[in-house]
Amino acid sequence: MEIKPELVNTLLDVHPDLTPGVMTGLAWYFLLAAMLNAAAAAFVAYQEMVSEGASRDGLAPRTRKLPDALVVVFFALYGVATLLLLAKGFLPKSFDVATIGYGLCALANVILAITAGADAAHWAEKKYGHDGAAHAGPATLDDHIPAVGIGGPINRTLWSIVWAVCAVIFQAMGLVYILHGEYALPDFIRNAIDLVSGPTTFFTGATLAFFAMYFYRKYLANGVVAWWMVNAFLMFFGLSMTDFDFRDIVTKPDNVPIVGLIVLVGFFTWLSLRRAVINDARMAQGLPNLEELDPEKTLTWPDLVYTELIAMVALTIFLVVWAIALQAPLEQPASSTTAPNPSKAPWYFLGLQEMLVYFDPWMAGVVLPSLIVVGLMAMPYIDTNKQGNGYYTIAQRKFAYLTFQYGYLVLWVVLILLGTFLRGPNWNFFGPYEYWDVHKLIPLNNVNLSEIVWVQMLGTRRPDNIILRELPGILVVLGYFVVLPPLMERLFFRKMREQGGWIRYSVLAMLILFMASLPIKMVLRWTLNLKYLVAIPEYFFNI
Amino acid sequence: MSIAEKITESQLWKSVFRHPMPTDRRNRVVVMLTNFFLHLHPVSVKKQGIALSYTWCMGGTTFFLFIVEVVTGVLLMFYYRPTLEHAYNDILALRDVTTLGIMRELHRWGAHAMVIAVWLHMYRVFLTGSYKPPREFNWVVGVLLLVFTLLLSFTGYLLPWDQLAIWAITVGSNMARATPGVGVEGPGASLMKLNGVSLITSGSDAKFALLGGRSVGEMTLNRFYVLHCVAIPLAVTILIMIHFWRVRKDGGISGPM
Numbered sequence: 001m002e003i004k005p006e007l008v009n010t011l012l013d014v015h016p017d018l019t020p021g022v023m024t025g026l027a028w029y030f031l032l033a034a035m036l037n038a039a040a041a042a043f044v045a046y047q048e049m050v051s052e053g054a055s056r057d058g059l060a061p062r063t064r065k066l067p068d069a070l071v072v073v074f075f076a077l078y079g080v081a082t083l084l085l086l087a088k089g090f091l092p093k094s095f096d097v098a099t100i101g102y103g104l105c106a107l108a109n110v111i112l113a114i115t116a117g118a119d120a121a122h123w124a125e126k127k128y129g130h131d132g133a134a135h136a137g138p139a140t141l142d143d144h145i146p147a148v149g150i151g152g153p154i155n156r157t158l159w160s161i162v163w164a165v166c167a168v169i170f171q172a173m174g175l176v177y178i179l180h181g182e183y184a185l186p187d188f189i190r191n192a193i194d195l196v197s198g199p200t201t202f203f204t205g206a207t208l209a210f211f212a213m214y215f216y217r218k219y220l221a222n223g224v225v226a227w228w229m230v231n232a233f234l235m236f237f238g239l240s241m242t243d244f245d246f247r248d249i250v251t252k253p254d255n256v257p258i259v260g261l262i263v264l265v266g267f268f269t270w271l272s273l274r275r276a277v278i279n280d281a282r283m284a285q286g287l288p289n290l291e292e293l294d295p296e297k298t299l300t301w302p303d304l305v306y307t308e309l310i311a312m313v314a315l316t317i318f319l320v321v322w323a324i325a326l327q328a329p330l331e332q333p334a335s336s337t338t339a340p341n342p343s344k345a346p347w348y349f350l351g352l353q354e355m356l357v358y359f360d361p362w363m364a365g366v367v368l369p370s371l372i373v374v375g376l377m378a379m380p381y382i383d384t385n386k387q388g389n390g391y392y393t394i395a396q397r398k399f400a401y402l403t404f405q406y407g408y409l410v411l412w413v414v415l416i417l418l419g420t421f422l423r424g425p426n427w428n429f430f431g432p433y434e435y436w437d438v439h440k441l442i443p444l445n446n447v448n449l450s451e452i453v454w455v456q457m458l459g460t461r462r463p464d465n466i467i468l469r470e471l472p473g474i475l476v477v478l479g480y481f482v483v484l485p486p487l488m489e490r491l492f493f494r495k496m497r498e499q500g501g502w503i504r505y506s507v508l509a510m511l512i513l514f515m516a517s518l519p520i521k522m523v524l525r526w527t528l529n530l531k532y533l534v535a536i537p538e539y540f541f542n543i
Numbered sequence: 544m545s546i547a548e549k550i551t552e553s554q555l556w557k558s559v560f561r562h563p564m565p566t567d568r569r570n571r572v573v574v575m576l577t578n579f580f581l582h583l584h585p586v587s588v589k590k591q592g593i594a595l596s597y598t599w600c601m602g603g604t605t606f607f608l609f610i611v612e613v614v615t616g617v618l619l620m621f622y623y624r625p626t627l628e629h630a631y632n633d634i635l636a637l638r639d640v641t642t643l644g645i646m647r648e649l650h651r652w653g654a655h656a657m658v659i660a661v662w663l664h665m666y667r668v669f670l671t672g673s674y675k676p677p678r679e680f681n682w683v684v685g686v687l688l689l690v691f692t693l694l695l696s697f698t699g700y701l702l703p704w705d706q707l708a709i710w711a712i713t714v715g716s717n718m719a720r721a722t723p724g725v726g727v728e729g730p731g732a733s734l735m736k737l738n739g740v741s742l743i744t745s746g747s748d749a750k751f752a753l754l755g756g757r758s759v760g761e762m763t764l765n766r767f768y769v770l771h772c773v774a775i776p777l778a779v780t781i782l783i784m785i786h787f788w789r790v791r792k793d794g795g796i797s798g799p800m
Binding site for chain 2: 052254264271272290296298299303316320322326330332343353360362387390391393404
């Protein structure tokens with residue numbers, strides 16, 4: 001007899017937030033977070049900091065060297081811990097190797113963090129002295145030359161101490177878990193997050209975050225701000241992993257790459273944003289951009305081939321470790337009679353599957369994906385802007401940047417996240433900490449436009465003639481695709497049309513309108529419960 | 544004469560490697576010209592063009608992952624039989640008993656990584672405006688490579704023949720049913736009639752062509768296997784050659800024009 005896992009779960013309540021394995025994992029996760037912050041503290045305290053494109057000329061001498069003793073102590077502690085863990089089999093059982101090894105690593109992190117923070121504070125004191133007057137000291141704090149456009153030099157003392165404190169906090173959390181402290185994310189926080197999350201808040205929030213990223217890019221490009229966000233993500237992710245349901249979804253083998261995707265897309269979006277901000281500021285001052293700084297050529301052997309070799313070796317190691325650590329998923333043998341609920345496409349198509357909520361399959365599965373491909377191909381021919389070729393910039397190509405980024409980050413990546421992590425049985429929305437209940441009922445009271453116009457507004461029954469019945473929707477759709485393009489040309493795209501001609505402009509307008517149709521359809525659904533603008537199920541023609 | 548010198552001076556060695564180790568400028572130049580694999584590259588490159596913070600190394604990563612997929616894929620093909628009788632059990636055996644069964648893990652995770660790497664490569668090319676003239680056409684080739692990468696991943700998803708596989712493919716291929724004009728539930732299909740006989744039925748529409756049947760079955764497994772192992776890799780290989788060739792012809796690694 002087949003025993004359904006849901007049944008077992010309900011009977012035994014096997015949804016433990018914390019198990020010994022999870023707690024060990026969390027302990028090491030927070031150890032890593034602490035190590036990252038200790039390293040950040042040491043970097044700010046000791047590293048000679050010259051940002052992209054800033055000149056090293058006239059810098060203070062490198063007096064603030066990373067103390068050798070600190071390096072030795074740090075790596076020695078990690079080394080001893082590694083040896084202990086490797087020699088586990090030879091040591092007596094009563095000797096708790098895992099905890100002691102962990103303790104050594106934690107000690108190394110804390111020593112690094114505290115020394116770095118204390119050293120930075122010590123130098124600040126040396127320079128300014130207790131009487132507040134500046135003294136001629138051996139070390140100064142002004143050798144940090146920020147990149148053009150990133151703002152003033154950062155306060156080394158302050159930020160070494162802040163990152164050191166973050167390291168100690170993360171490390172303390174790790175120690176709680178290794179010593180079997182059962183701390184899970186409080187229920188009221190989980191419930192509150194589940195309560196406010198929904199397709200509406202999630203998508204609107206992502207859109208707002210996107211525009212915030214664009215408008216405040218100058219601040220975001222600053223390393224300090226970015227590191228705060230890294231820490232916030234580390235904390236959120238670590239604490240969320242204490243929730244059974246969150247963990248259950250995130251650690252499904254096929255979902256692990258998406259966690260990697262978030263990290264990589266986040267990092268590269270930030271990196272490109274930073275370089276664009278620096279370039280834009282440099283070009284505004286008449287300086288060459290970062291890509292023009294070094295026009296020299298170099299021999300491919302050894303400079304490029306060695307980089308490639310190292311990249312290939314690193315990638316091979318990465319793949320082999322991943323393959324050993326995580327087994328490829330294999331479920332029950334295929335059965336065409338028992339469909340899993342939810343049935344999901346592979347993760348990279350989940351953005352398209354999410355579109356099925358708002359569009360019929362012929363739009364979400366055929367027309368829109370084809371237009372994505374066609375639109376991408378058409379891009380270099382529509383974009384007549386000659387600037388921004390071969391270097392990072394936002395200011396010189398705002399329209400292209402905003403359009404592409406909105407399409408990629410929000411309409412593609414964010415929808416994949418939504419489809420993967422937040423859509424459960426029957427494609428219902430579930431909060432990040434919500435149990436995927438098959439019986440969750442979401443009332444569906446969506447209505448078609450013909451219903452709204454004929455029945456609700458005009459108070460009559462809907463006409464029998466299909467064309468007449470759907471006339472309101474047909475007019476709306478025709479207006480959208482026929483009236484809007486010339487109107488948009490008048491209002492926004494006059495220059496672009498003059499540059500590229502009517503054919504380029506028409507293609508652009510069509511692509512933009514199709515792209516915008518998704519968020520528009522979403523808003524109509526959330527506000528009017530609108531199902532279809534034009535609904536002709538007789539001919540499978542629903543828009 | 545030391546043994547090393549004896550070897551490198553031998554006729555055999557010199558017939559393979561035409562030049563001494565590339566330790567001086569001259570030999571660093573000629574090695575790029577006389578080695579088949581290296582001559583993919585130019586002799587010299589722009590310094591900023593190969594900076595990691597500029598290129599992110601994602602195009603090369605994608606290509607390397609493709610090679611990994613080919614090598615692990617060929618090894619898996621030695622073992623796996625695409626029939627209803629054997630497919631699932633072969634995968635099960637790869638997991639549980641087969642020496643080097645880890646090839647499946649390498650293949651699957653490599654495939655996921657390749658999808659991500661392609662996206663990031665295109666992301667970088669967009670953000671640096673490198674699709675602009677004279678590279679427009681190479682961007683188009685790149686978009687085709689993106690589509691084929693996704694199709695490779697999609698067709699491979701079915702091969703383990705487990706619940707995950709057939710239902711993901713079922714969900715994905717249900718879309719084909721709604722293709723305008725040629726899908727049985729697509730708009731316009733009901734108009735395709737000849738003397739009152741429907742031309743587009745569930746036995747003759749786009750979904751049927753894709754699956755080789757009305758639902759995901761043995762013919763689908765066969766079709767996807769051939770697409771996955773022969774047809775698409777061939778197309779991808781040709782497109783990669785064009786892509787690389789055009790990188791060189793269109794001015795090499797991108798940079799400020």
